[in-house]
Amino acid sequence: xxxxxxxxxxxxxxxxxxxxxxxxxxxxxxxxxxxxxxxxxxxxxxxxxxxxxxxxxxxxxxxxxxxxxxxxxxxxxxxxxxxxxxxxxxxxxxxxxxxxxxxxxxxxxxxxxxxxxxxxxxxxxxxxxxxxxxxxxxxxxxxxxxxxxxxxxxxxxxxxxxxxxxxxxxxxxxxxxxxxxxxxxxxxxxxxxxxxxxxxxxxxxxxxxxxxxxxxxxxxxxxxxxxxxxxxxxxxxxxxxxxxxxxxxxxxxxxxxxxxxxxxxxxxxxxxxxxxxxxxxxxxxxxxxxxxxxxxxxxxxxxxxxxxxxxxxxxxxxxxxxxxxxxxxxxxxxxxxxxxxxxxxxxx
Numbered sequence: 585x586x587x588x589x590x591x592x593x594x595x596x597x598x599x600x601x602x603x604x605x606x607x608x609x610x611x612x613x614x615x616x617x618x619x620x621x622x623x624x625x626x627x628x629x630x631x632x633x634x635x636x637x638x639x640x641x642x643x644x645x646x647x648x649x650x651x652x653x654x655x656x657x658x659x660x661x662x663x664x665x666x667x668x669x670x671x672x673x674x675x676x677x678x679x680x681x682x683x684x685x686x687x688x689x690x691x692x693x694x695x696x697x698x699x700x701x702x703x704x705x706x707x708x709x710x711x712x713x714x715x716x717x718x719x720x721x722x723x724x725x726x727x728x729x730x731x732x733x734x735x736x737x738x739x740x741x742x743x744x745x746x747x748x749x750x751x752x753x754x755x756x757x758x759x760x761x762x763x764x765x766x767x768x769x770x771x772x773x774x775x776x777x778x779x780x781x782x783x784x785x786x787x788x789x790x791x792x793x794x795x796x797x798x799x800x801x802x803x804x805x806x807x808x809x810x811x812x813x814x815x816x817x818x819x820x821x822x823x824x825x826x827x828x829x830x831x832x833x834x835x836x837x838x839x840x841x842x843x844x845x846x847x848x849x850x851x852x853x854x855x856x857x858x859x860x861x862x863x864x865x866x867x868x869x870x871x872x873x874x875x876x877x878x879x880x881x882x883x884x885x886x887x888x889x890x891x892x893x894x895x896x897x898x899x900x901x902x903x904x905x906x907x908x909x910x911x912x913x914x915x916x917x918x919x920x921x922x923x924x925x926x927x928x929x930x931x932x
Contacts, residue, residue, distance in 0.1 A: 608645040609636040611675035612666065618773070619666045621864055622748050628659030629666070661712055708793040709761035710856070714898040717858040718906040718914045720891035721759055722884045727851040728756050730883035732817045734832075737770060738870045739810045741782050746864030749774040752875045752916070753789075753860070756820060756852040763846035764792040768816040768829040770875075775805045779868065782810040788827040788840035794847060803840035806831050810870075820844075820852045855882060855891070859904055859916045866902035866919055873902075874921035877914045 612620055623629040635648035649667060710717065722728050733754060751774075755767030769789045772779035788803035808814070808831050818827040823844055830837035844852075857877050863869050882891050893914065895906040907915045907923040915923035 607642060608670065608675055609633070609639070612636075612670050615675060616666060616669035618748055619662070619669050621746065622862075623662050623666050625864060626659050626662050629662040632663055632666070708791075708796070709757050709765055709854075710896075710898050711860075712899055713860050713862070715859045715862055715900050715902075715904040715918075716895070716897050716906045716916060717856050718893045718895045718908060719857075720855045720882065720893055722851075722853045722855075722889075725759050725851055725853045726884045727820060727822065728853060728855050728882060728884055729821060729886060730817070730819050730881070731756065731855060732879065732881040733877050734813060734815050734879050735770070735875060735877045737784050737808050737810050737812045737814065738873050738875050740870035740872060741810070742780050742868050742870055744865055744867035745773075745780060747773045747779045747868040748861045748863050750779070750863065750869065751858070751860040754816075754855070754857045754877060756818065756825065757854050757856065758846055758850040759853040760847075760850065761854070762793050763850055763852065764790055764794070764825065764842060764844050766790050766818055766820070766825040766827055766842060766852065768818065768827050770808065770814055777807070779870070784808040784810070784812070786814055786829050786831060786838075788829055788838055790825075790840070790842045792842075792845060794845045801840075801842060803827075803829070803838040806836045806838055807834075822849065822851065825852060857906070857914045857916070859906075859918070862899060862901045869902055869918055871919050872921045873918040874923060875916050876909070876924055878912065880912045880914065 620633060623633055632648050636645045639645045639648065649663070710719075731754065735752065738752070749771055751769050751771040753767045753769040755765050757763060757765045767789050768786070770784060770786050771777065772784045775785045775787075777783045777785045784807075786806045786808050790801040792798065792801070806829070812834075813832040814829065815832050816827070816829045818825060820826075824841055825844060826839065826841040828837065828839045846852075859875070880891070882889050890911045893908045893911070895908055897905065902918040903920060904916065904918040907917065909915055909924055910926045913924070913926065917923050
């Protein structure tokens, strides 16, 4: 997933805004417009924006981030992402949080475990920002130590904006969802790309739920366009995961190693293929959309396996759905797209 720093505690402002208006909201609207738009669509998160809009100073705006009692799990996550984006773009900083480690721990736990009074008994993944996904879990929590796959950038240009930076990716995570999500990613409306123009980016990413305050770890960004073929692999042992991604057309690639900090030394035992980030409107996604992951190869504890996939709708939109074509082929569709058939359409 494409995430920023996840902290719910109120930020301390830096810089002064215009007289009679708080400085935070204008900065967020300029630097984090995608997340502001998403927040306005989510009940509970929208109250933060409305609250800030009525403020005239930084103190009032800070209180809007504090006053989130009773909001749902999804709203808390969206508020956290908005707060993190603002921090990353200089709208505020978190020094006051860092000075109080208890407050910092409590804030992180609200995101990871959804906080009292909820008892979800799970970590951060799967996340509410996932539309649809397919998952394979290694038996007995075994280590998924190698994955290979290829996929093609979706073809077709959206007719509207408001995509909220969709991502088509695969990745490994602990069975409980509490460790590092290691994920080679294809995305648009991110890092200078434009879904509407048919331009995309690919990169290696890690979001580590053991240290969400660090935000998203990323490799160098590689440009792509509709129709490009993406080649990727990842490998893991008990201490490190390394991932690789390549645009086959241009030959440009990136390799990204990451040291694991998983709780209880849990293994990367779950493999996900995901469509992420619900759009504001379906016209912001490519029409008759389809993205097919092919040539999927998986090793568990050093041995090749034939995965048994489960297709799940987490928070689907625009008719999104994952189809298990066969053990080596998964296809996600939206806006009326059609998945390939195992016998005729897939080239392995």
